[in-house]
Amino acid sequence: MGMTEALPTKRDQIVDELRRLILSGNLPRGAKLPQDELARQFSSSITPVREALRALEAENLVVSEPRRGVRVAGINFERAKATYIIRRLTESYAMRRAAIRLSPLELRQAELLLDELNAATARHDSDSARQLNKRFHFFFYERCGIPSLVEEIDVLWRVFPWDLLLDSPEPAEDSETEHRAMLEAVRAGDAEAAGLALEHHVSRSFIALNARYTGKPPADPFDIAND
Amino acid sequence: MGMTEALPTKRDQIVDELRRLILSGNLPRGAKLPQDELARQFSSSITPVREALRALEAENLVVSEPRRGVRVAGINFERAKATYIIRRLTESYAMRRAAIRLSPLELRQAELLLDELNAATARHDSDSARQLNKRFHFFFYERCGIPSLVEEIDVLWRVFPWDLLLDSPEPAEDSETEHRAMLEAVRAGDAEAAGLALEHHVSRSFIALNARYTGKPPADPFDIAND
């Protein structure tokens, strides 16, 4: 077979694993990341570790002070807010495009995905749920007709501080309802409704986070007149 | 004084210098970047060079194929398209917010900036023109009330492949008309009109680029039904 096998280098494996550990909350914000210890844990020499840390530094996932080492980057709520705003704008645009491009078969596949996701949520399998949530969202985005845009949205998801949401998981019913609304809007071929459903989904998520962090009343922070 | 002196490491110097060389065009797109040669040129060992290349890779300034080395990133028209889309969405949102926040004094300042910009364009001072263009745009964005969002827009402008526009500069009259439209919409306090004016500005720029690169008729690529 002409399959070109992906040959991941050790440094890439370390980058991916560290990113996963950070975003999943296993490595708390501010934790020190000593090269020799990482090398031991990843069964490698320090050379790939040092390269991996530079890559993560450029992603703003870790911060480095010269000669003092590298730490997991602290929470930057303001940055998270900007990411939410850009996610909301960009993903709703992709959603509008996808809404008029999905075939009936693909719609059925999306529905099956949603069922899987809801099942995982119901049995509190948060690992599967998160994975399926991403697959459900990207099932639409990937059909927006602009691959490079999907790539950029993927970057937004990768750098998104998911661990912010860890301690107080989102209300499952809300998410379920919103996902269903997105699906139904797409089924109806209503691009505008699909885009709005996604905007509402992202907004509601941020409003909850915002209220928890700032203690402010849940006014819509996306309203151009607010803040 | 409690000034903490910045102590640049060698790898940071290499990152900065390579970035400068790439963005200034001294290192052409696609050029190979062999570690040992770079080490020689920067009078360092290979280790700092390898770390520097990882950082630049995360910035998308260079691309690396495993076991095949690192090259200066080539022009990626598809990626430029995604950047245009995200710019259009994000900057028009910032513009809408700014439109209801500018004071009469600031409006006057914006007008003076625009006069300066038009003057620079008229005398074909493209360096000043580009700088003033950015100042004019960001004069609004910076008043949207969300600093972190401005930061992200700034990243979009920094990563933007401006050299794509080098050989055929934009029609100056179009830009001038559109800038004026933005300003007048803000003067009227019409957030929606200001946002739309900016969307039109970005769209028109991309349509021209798109036509030149793909030879396609100038259908609006932002229309969700197109492509």
Added chain:
DNA sequence: TCCGTTTCAAAATGATACATTATTTAGAGA
């Protein structure tokens, strides 16, 4: 000549070891 295979050199990756420098910690002395 054209095409595929073999061989070989170059380069990236990874592993060690060590020097240098700055930070942190521990401890002695006040």
Added chain:
DNA sequence: TCTCTAAATAATGTATCATTTTGAAACGGA
């Protein structure tokens, strides 16, 4: 307890080497 000093710690940088892969050159048969 506080401060200063000294050792330990850790990051940075240098130097070499082994391994693996790629790219190209050499080779040989159709």
